[in-house]
Amino acid sequence: MNRHGKNNRITAIAVLMILLLSLLPAGCRDGADQVAGGDKVKYLIGVSQANLIEPWRILMNEEIKDEAVNHKDLRLIFTDAVQSSNKQIKDVEELLAQGIDLLIISPNDSAALTPIVAEAYKKIPVIVLDRAVEGYDYTLYIGPDNVLIGRDAGKLVAELLQKQGGNVIEIQGLSGSPPVRDRSEGFREVVGSTGHINILDTIIADWQRDKAEDKLAELIPRYPRIDVIFAQNDYMALGAYRATRKLGRKDVKVVGIDGFAGPTGGLKLVEEGILEGTFTCPTGGREAVQYAIAILNHERGIPKKIILRSNKMTRETIPEYLQAREGRQGNVSRTGGRIVVGFSQVGAESGWRIANSESIKQAAKDEGIELLFVEADQRQEKQIETIRSFIEQKVDVIAFAPVVATGWEGILKEAKAAGIPVILSDRAVEGVDPSLYTTFIGGDFVEEGRRAARWLAAKTKGWPTVNIVELEGTIGSAPAIDRKKGFDEISKDHPAFKVLYSASGDFTEVQGKEAMQAALAIYGGDIQVVYAHNDDMALGAIQAIEEFGLKPGRDILVVSIDATRAAFKAMLEGKLNCAVECTPLLGPQLMQAVKWHMAGRQLPIRIITSEEVFPSELAAQEYSSRRY
Numbered sequence: 001m002n003r004h005g006k007n008n009r010i011t012a013i014a015v016l017m018i019l020l021l022s023l024l025p026a027g028c029r030d031g032a033d034q035v036a037g038g039d040k041v042k043y044l045i046g047v048s049q050a051n052l053i054e055p056w057r058i059l060m061n062e063e064i065k066d067e068a069v070n071h072k073d074l075r076l077i078f079t080d081a082v083q084s085s086n087k088q089i090k091d092v093e094e095l096l097a098q099g100i101d102l103l104i105i106s107p108n109d110s111a112a113l114t115p116i117v118a119e120a121y122k123k124i125p126v127i128v129l130d131r132a133v134e135g136y137d138y139t140l141y142i143g144p145d146n147v148l149i150g151r152d153a154g155k156l157v158a159e160l161l162q163k164q165g166g167n168v169i170e171i172q173g174l175s176g177s178p179p180v181r182d183r184s185e186g187f188r189e190v191v192g193s194t195g196h197i198n199i200l201d202t203i204i205a206d207w208q209r210d211k212a213e214d215k216l217a218e219l220i221p222r223y224p225r226i227d228v229i230f231a232q233n234d235y236m237a238l239g240a241y242r243a244t245r246k247l248g249r250k251d252v253k254v255v256g257i258d259g260f261a262g263p264t265g266g267l268k269l270v271e272e273g274i275l276e277g278t279f280t281c282p283t284g285g286r287e288a289v290q291y292a293i294a295i296l297n298h299e300r301g302i303p304k305k306i307i308l309r310s311n312k313m314t315r316e317t318i319p320e321y322l323q324a325r326e327g328r329q330g331n332v333s334r335t336g337g338r339i340v341v342g343f344s345q346v347g348a349e350s351g352w353r354i355a356n357s358e359s360i361k362q363a364a365k366d367e368g369i370e371l372l373f374v375e376a377d378q379r380q381e382k383q384i385e386t387i388r389s390f391i392e393q394k395v396d397v398i399a400f401a402p403v404v405a406t407g408w409e410g411i412l413k414e415a416k417a418a419g420i421p422v423i424l425s426d427r428a429v430e431g432v433d434p435s436l437y438t439t440f441i442g443g444d445f446v447e448e449g450r451r452a453a454r455w456l457a458a459k460t461k462g463w464p465t466v467n468i469v470e471l472e473g474t475i476g477s478a479p480a481i482d483r484k485k486g487f488d489e490i491s492k493d494h495p496a497f498k499v500l501y502s503a504s505g506d507f508t509e510v511q512g513k514e515a516m517q518a519a520l521a522i523y524g525g526d527i528q529v530v531y532a533h534n535d536d537m538a539l540g541a542i543q544a545i546e547e548f549g550l551k552p553g554r555d556i557l558v559v560s561i562d563a564t565r566a567a568f569k570a571m572l573e574g575k576l577n578c579a580v581e582c583t584p585l586l587g588p589q590l591m592q593a594v595k596w597h598m599a600g601r602q603l604p605i606r607i608i609t610s611e612e613v614f615p616s617e618l619a620a621q622e623y624s625s626r627r628y
C-alpha cells in the first residue's frame, strides 16, 4: 500500500468520524450515555456549585451524589465556580452546551447569576439551591429561611443571657450575601427587641474558621466583657471558641449555625460543650435530586419554592434529633389502619374554595387516606372546635385553612401536646412559633398582590391618574393582608395610583357587588380600576358596574386574583382584564406531605405553589386547559 493509499484511508476514516459526530444532537453529551453499571442515561443533570471551600457546600454536593445513586438512569456533571460569578456563568454556558436536561445551581451571587439562570430557564428546567436569584425565572427554589434561623439564634442568645442581658459579638459570612444579610436581620430583630443585649461589634470572616479566629483574637482585648459570640456558621464558631480560649476568656459562650452530624460537625461541638448551641441548616441537595426527577418526569404539583426547616440543637435536643434521624422509622397510623386526616375547611365562600375542597377530597381518595372534612362557614371558633374534636378522635394528621391569620396559638399547642402534626393549607398563621405546625402549603400572596400592581402599572403607563377601588378579602385573613401589602409595595413607585375606596367583600360575589355599589355611589365615573383580592368579588363588581351603566373591562379596568374558569369567561367577554393565578389544587401536595410525614421524613417549613399571570390577551388560548 503506497503512501497515497494510506492517506486516502486516513482521510476516509476522518470523513466518516466527522459524519458520525455531526449526526449526534447539538451540544451532545460526551458519548458517556452509559452510567456506571451500564444503565442507559435517561437524564443528564448539570450541578453548578458556587465554591467548594465552604464545608456546607461540600456536604450539599455529597447529598446530591448520595441521592442520585437511587436513580439508576441519572448522570450528573458537577462544576465549581471557585467563588467567581464570571466563572459560574461560563460553567452554566458549558453545561448547556453539553446538552443537560436540567440545571441545579447554587449561585455565587444572586444578582450576577440571575440573567444566565433566566437564560437557561428558557431552554430547560432550573432548580436554584440556597441563594435565591432575583425574580421568578426558574422552575423551583429550595433553601432555608435564614431570617427565621437568625431569629431562633437570637432567641437562644436571649435565653443564655436571661434577664440581665449582656454583650454580644456577631461573626458574619461572605459580606453582602443573602444568607448573611437575612441571618443578621433575624438575629438583630430578636436581640434588639430585648432591650438589654448589646451588639458590641461585627466581624466579617467569609465563612472561614481561621479568619474568624484571627480577627476575633485582634478584637477581644478591646472588650473587657464579652458574654456571647454568635457566628453565622459552625466553622467560624469553632474559630471564635479557639480565639477566646487562647486569650483566657473561658466565660465567653459561642453559638453557631449548620449543625452537621459526624466527627467534625457542629453537633459534636455542642455535645463537647464547645458551642452552647447551633441550628441545623439542611443543604437541600437530596430534595433537589428528588424534585429534579419529578420535574423531568413531568409530574404535576411541582411547587415554586421549598423552604427547608431548621432545628435548634442544644445538648438537650440533640439526642432526640439524632434518634429521630438515625432511627427514622415511619409513624404508624393511630387507628392501626388507613391514615386518618382531619381537615377543617374555611367554608364555601368562593369558586376557588369549592375547587380547593374538591382537590383535597379527590387526592385523599386517590391516596387511600381517610378524610374527615368539616366546613366552618368562615368562622374561626367553628374551626377551633373542629380541630379540638379531631384531637379527641386521635386522627393521624390535622390540616386546616385558617380563616384568619391570628388566634391559633392555643389550639395549636393542644395539638402539639397530643402529638398530632398540623399542616397549614393555603393560608398561613401569624404570631405563633413555627414549631407549632409541621408545614405550610400554599401561594405567595404578597407576590400575587405585586403581580396585580405590576400588570396595572404596565397597562396604565402614562395615565395622569389611576383611581382604584380595592375589594379586600376576609378581614384579618392572610390573603387579604398580604395581597394588599404586595399591591401597595409596587404602587408606591407609581404616583398616579390612588386607592379611592377600599372595603372588604369577604371573598364573596354578593359582598363584592355591594362594596362596588357603595364605591360607585360615591365616586361614579371617577373610578378607573377595580383591584379585587379574588375573582368572585370581581364578578360581583362587574355586575354592579354594568348596572351603573358603565362597561367593566373598558370604562373601568378590572384585575383580580385566583384565575378561575369563571374569571377566564369574564376575560373572554372583555369584562375582566387580568387574572393573577392562585392555585386551589393543593390536594395532591397536601396528601404527599401527609405520606412523607407518616414515612418519618422531615417536612419543609413552607411549600410555595407555582403560579402565573393571565392578562385577557391569553384567555382564549388558556381557557380550555383551566382545571378549576
Ligand code: GYE
Pocket (backbone or CB within 6 Å): 349, 350, 351, 352, 353, 426, 427, 479, 507, 533, 534, 535, 536, 561, 562, 582
Ligand atoms: O383567593 C379566595 C378564597 O385562601 C387563597 O380564599 C384563598 C382565598 C382565595 O376565598 O377565592
